[in-house]
Structure formats: structure tokens, C-alpha cells
Amino acid sequence: MSSFRFVDLFAGIGGFHAALGAVNGGTLAMASEIDTSAAAIYAQNWHEAPEGDIIPLTESSMAVPAHEVLTAGFPCQPFSKSGFQRGINEARGTLFFNILRILQERKPPVVMLENVRNLAGPRHRDTWATIVRLMQDAGYKVSTAPTVFSPHLLPPHLGGRPQIRERVFIMATYVGDPVRARALSSHAPLVPRGPIEGWNPDDWDIFRTPIGPQQRPLVQPDREVARLDDYRLTEIDSLVIDIWADFVMRLRKKGVPKLPGFPIWADHFTHMDALEIGDDVPAWKADFLRKNAAFYTEHRDVIDPWLRTHSNLQDLPASRRKLEWQAQATESLHETVMHLRPSGLRVKRPTYLPALVAITQTSILGARGRRLSPREAARLQGLPDWFGFDGQRDALTYKQLGNGVNVGAANFMLRTHVEQDAELIAETAPDVADAILSAPRNPDEALAEPDRMPKAA
Template sequence: MTAAPGFTFVDLFAGIGGFHAALTAMGGTCVFASEIDRHAAAVYERNWSMDPLCDIVDATTDRMDVPEHDVLAAGFPCQPFSKSGFQRGMDEARGTLFWNILRVLEERRPAVVLLENVRNIAGPRHRHEWEVIIASLRELGYQVSSQPAVFSPHLLPPERGGRPQIRERVFIVATLAGSEAAKIDPLPVVTRGPVDSWDPQSWSLEQHLPLTAESEVDGRERYALNGDEVEWINAWDDFVATLRRDGVRQLPGFPVWADHFTPLDHLRIPVGTPDWKKNFLHKNALLYTTHRQAIDEWLSRWNGLAHFPASRRKLEWQAKDAPSLWETVMHFRPSGIRAKQPTYTPALVAITQTSILGAHKRRLTPREAARLQGLPEDFTFGEQREALTYKQLGNGVNVAVAYHVLREQVLRDRDVIAQNAAGLVAAVDAAPLNPDVALEKEEVLAELGRPGARTPVALAG
């Protein structure tokens, strides 16, 4: 007898509910959610009709409050683990937030674990943490790859719910398989490359996000560039045009530092300067020496950039052959003005570095940022400050990526997973390739007044 499609999941360290959107679109039902940030929890409850402001384990009684479920999803925080002797498993995770996840797994034994974290968790600085996580999951009978599964929404084509945002995240996906099978080290469930022969350079923010029509951006003045910002971009746009007139076909890919323009034969690098900085100082001196007259004329036109903040006297050009700075996507960063091609955006981050749309002379709106994360159009942040909204989106998981990674895991391990969660396998078989399709159905149900459905509320842009 074939199982009816459907499964249960829990959403730990839930944020505003990116995993909730992905797993609901796949046919899942959330039976528990936990998030300690009260602002994020309020957004979660507003959109998913669940209050996640609760503990995973009761601090007083040490009772497990998480019910039985098929999939455990968590965008868990990375903490340094203690290095107690030669242990590399659960003992070292005690006292950390990751221990809460292990407690749930130990007591509830869900069929699949879906964890997400920043790219650096699999880097050399966190090698120990990575080893502890993998060893801990294997101790509990979960088969998991020791290699990170790294993926980004810009690698998924639009028909699979991809988004024009480069946002590399590490996914740790484990299947409950027993102690012997847990000793097997499988390959990562996804690879760091385009799906279905998709060319990421084919993205268009205007078409695929899509960007909101300027006439429809509510409160556009809040996102428009101010006079100083326009001047900074105009100055560096003039620099781009100046070099091109001087015969430079490919603009420098290294950071351009106006404060360090000096003739090559005058360059003096202090003892102790790091090698990476020596390299950039030398390249800036060579650039200046080669185009000295043109650059001096440019500096003269802009008063040597003397009235610019130090971080705005730097340019990081990553926009290849874009004809103008005003035809790129920009970030104002501490390291300078970074310009990229207007195909896909840099990753949303949980700080005030919202992408600037050069052609529109404004920043991304909250609605456009929510689209970048794959959240449905009726998703609302209520009346909270927009700075909080950008932060929450920057901390969130991309819906289509979570959907894709879980789908690939279930398809690969379907026989093992079916022994513990046949409804999960059936749900994946029945689900569309694109989570947007399922989420759009949710919007229709909401408009028809389905009990517990989200109520669409206007969000700027």
C-alpha cells in the first residue's frame, strides 16, 4: 500500500521561517518551531500562525518539548566547541546550542536532518567544529557526508525556484540509517554547480526577480540614494570612463585605492606589511604610473576625493565589461564601493549593506529582498523597522535551496527513508520541482479565507 504524501517537521533556530516555507511547499506540516529572537519570532507567528518563542528543552525539568517528527530542520548557530582530550563527538558538543539539536535527535530519531550554516563552518578555522558535528551525527546512527554540501540560489534555474542571488551556504543533510550504515561516507547530496545546464550569467534582476516598477515602489524616497552617495558613484563612474578613454579595455579586478596612487619608482612599502597588501599597493602604483596623466586629471576634477570618507576612496570593480558604474549592482562596504554585473546580487547580509541598483539609483526594497529569499508575495513583516527586516532576511535560508537540497537527499536515500517516513518519500514524489508553485497555491487559499492562512499585507516595493 502506497503511503499518502505528507510528513511532519520541526523548525529549530527558525528565524522568520525560510525552512517552514520550503518544507510546507513540499507537503510537510510543522509540529514545532523554536526561535529565541523576539522580533523574528513575531514575524514567524504572523506568517505561519505558530509562536516559536519557546525552548527546545525545558530548563527547569530537562524535559524534551519537541514532539515526534520526520524531518528536523535547523539554521543552527556555529559555536566553538571544547576540545576535551581526543573526543570528537557528542561529549564535546555539550553546553553548546548544537547540543540541543543532538538531544532532539537522540530522543525523537527523525528520518532526515537538514542543517544549514554559513560557508565558513566548513573552512579551516572551524575544522574542529565540523569534525564534532559529523562525528556526533554518526554516533546517533545518521549517515552523513564528511564533505560539505555547498549550494547557492543562483545555481538553480528559474523553473526550479532559483533566484538571482549568489548566496553560498553549507548544508549538512543526514539520513537515519543505523550504526553500520553511518560508517559509510557518502558524497555530498548536491554539488557546487549549476543545475539542468543553467547558465547563471543568464539571470536578469529586471526579469527574474522581478524588480518592482519604479512607479509602484511605495515610499521610494526611503530607498533612494542621497546626495553624497550619488556624488561618490559619479566620481568613480568618471574614473571608469577615464580609464576606458585611456585605452583600458578590462578594468582592474584588484581593489583600487585612490589614497595609494603613487609613481612606481616612489613606492615605499613599510616593513611588516602583509603580502596581500604589498601586492595591492604594487598594482595600484603600476596602474597610476601607466595612466598617470589621465588619473591626475580625474583626481583634479574631484578635488582629490579629499571630502570623501576613506572607505569611499576605494573601488572594487567586479562588473567585467559593464559600460558604467550606474549600470551595475553596488554595495557600500568598509573595503570600498563594490560593483558587480546586474545579473545576480551579492548575498543578502544581516548588516546595513543592502544592494544598490545603479540603474534605478536606489537600494533593494524589503519586498525585493524577500523575493531574493524565495518568500511568497504575501509574506509580511508587519510594522517593524525596515533595518530589522533586512537583518532577518540576511540571516534567513533561501526557500528554493532548502527545498532542492532536501528533495535531492530524499530521492537519493528513498529506500532507507521510506522505512521510517514513507509519507516523506511520497510527498517528494508528488511535489512540483518549483516551490513557488506550491506557495502560490497557499496564497490562493489565503485569499479564499483558509483558516490559519497568512493574510496578505502590503510590504514596500
């Protein structure tokens, strides 16, 4: 059976390891992860402890062994919207150059890098161009156009998951000469930015669509959730949801079929005749105030009694006196998925979920009155139910999953790239293409078998 060696940099808990090792039959040459908690979970599940910081592994002498495939979910903070967006000029951004040094010395035939979508955004055009140019200088065929992909665009039979998680994938093939690398490089993304094989992302249902090795829905029955009470809502969170659920119910009883798509802000309920907007108010806010006033004026017969019943929302923090309804015609708030955000209570249909983030914004399942469990979050990232987080605080588990790569998306990108570049890859590593193209198209099939876990090379 064909195989290959892979290096897993900035490895986290091993999303790439699942795709390359357990699914495609690769053997681990080396992993590197500076976060000790993530490294412990990696070792617990993959039976191989990662090395630490990549910098000493690549700068004093090349400690990274020979390999055929390199993966790296390199740090996203320099490019993330939540950071300062200093890009490659920020210290952490220079970790790309440590990856580049490995490419220059070890010349792995296949490279898969992953980062936040913002890396390909308008503020980082120069950074993107620099990364492409340097990889081509190192002899790699790489598309000059970014490939942006999300697991919710992938159907379940290919390992898709109901999560909007747009990430940039940089796929590259070693061809040797920089001139040849530039000549072969495409100017189109590896895959179009849209659903795959006719899949309709609106067909996702987190309570019904079967996913994963066991073909179970994403959401567990409550009886299967360990420490269920830990994920129940707090008293204040329950109060916020109950108050807004009453708001929706009263409007439905009035016969309002569609709630507005703009944020509803109770602090700005004002009759249109009394609305005053100063000259110094920004245009976006003025529009927002006018829409809220018009909505209140039309429905004050429902809104005023609702406000009186709930003490004019004085028991709620200011950020909880806002409702962002994105659930279309869903009848009840309790049929939705919710997120308590600084901007208010955001409400969506229970189709696909937003990207995993910190525990404080973990999705709330309205039908269950609780947050998404760690096991459900792991399923959302494509990890099988045998993948463990033994002895670890939930906050760390959510953080690690939120920082990880989605297994299905990574596997789809790898296979698509190898299918496209099979002949070029065979020039230097024929076993790589054979191993990857002979693996199941659905990574869930391979991940159903814990005995497929790869051993170290």
C-alpha cells in the same frame, strides 16, 4: 494525500517552513525561535506562534513532539568568519547538542541542518567530524563530506535565485543501528558544488530573469516600491558614486577597455619613479602599491584632471577613496550593482548578488539610484510577494532575511536527499517520501497559492 509532521528549530521567519509546509505539504508539529521580532513575523505569515528558547524545551523534559522531519538553521556565530570561530567550544555552539538530544529521543526519519560554509572550513575540521560522529552514533546515515550549495547555482525553474549564498547542508536519514549508519554513510557530498542541470549562473539578470510565483524579475519597477524615497541614496553616497562614475567615464573615453581587477586606491596614486616601499611593508601590500603606481603612471593624463575636478577626493572618507571593479567590461558605473563596504566601493555586473547582509551594505542598483528594497530582498530568499513584514522596521526585515535560509536551496536539498534515500526513509516513514516527491519541483509553483500555508499538527 501523503503528509508528514515537521519541527522547525531556530526557525527565524520561516524559510524552512515555506519549503516543508507550503511546498511539500507537511504540517507543523512545533517551531522554536528565541528572537521575538522574527517569531512575530513567523506567526504573522504561518499562523502559528513559535515556542521560545530551545534549551528549556529539550533539557528538563522533552517538550518537542513526535515528528518525521526536523529542520534547524542552528546558530552560525561560532563558525562564522565574522565571529571568533570558536566552534563547538563556544557556548552557542553547544546548541547542536540540544538538536542531538531531540534526534536521540524522537528519532525523526529525515533531518536537514543548515549553517555557514565556514563550518566545513579548515578551522573547524574537528567540529565537523564531531557532528558527523555524534549523528552516526544516534543512528543516522550522514555524509562525512560537507555539501555546500548556493541558490545562484540553481536554475529559475527549480526555484533558484540570483544570490551567492554558500551554505553547508547536513542531510541525514535515520537507519537505527550506529554500525549500519556508518556503513551506509557516503563519503561524497549530496550534490556537487556547481551549477544544476546545465544552468549557467552568468545568465542571471536581476532586471530581466523572471523568478517567483508571479514570474517577475527580482528588481521591482520603482512605481511598485512602497516608500521609495526610503531607499534612495544619501547625499554622500550619491557623491561617492558620481565621482567614481566620472572616473570610469574618463577612462572609457580614453579607450581603456578593461579596468584593473585589483583595488584602486586614490590615496596611493604615485608615479612609478617616485614609489618608495619600505622593508617593513608586507609583500601583499607592496604588490598592491606597485600595481596602483603603475596604473596611475599609465593613466595620469586622465587621473590628474579627475582628481583636480573633485578636490583630490578630500570630501570623501578614506574608505570611499577606494574602488573595487569586478564588473568586467561593463561600460558605465551606473549599469552595475554596487556595495559600499569598509574596503571601498565594490562594483559588480547585474547578474547575481552577494549574500544579504545588514542594511548598511544592502546592494545598490546603479540603474535605479537606490538600494534593494525589502520586497526585493524577500524575493532573493525565495519568499513570495504575499509574505508580509507588517509594522516592522526595515532594519529588522533586512536582518531577518539575511539570517534566513533560502527557500529554493532548502527545497532542492530536501528533494535530492529524499530521492536518494527513498527506500531507507520508507522503512520508518513511507508518507514522507511520497509527499516530498509528489510536490512540484519548483517551489515557486506551490508558493503562488497562499491557501497552501500549512496548519499546525
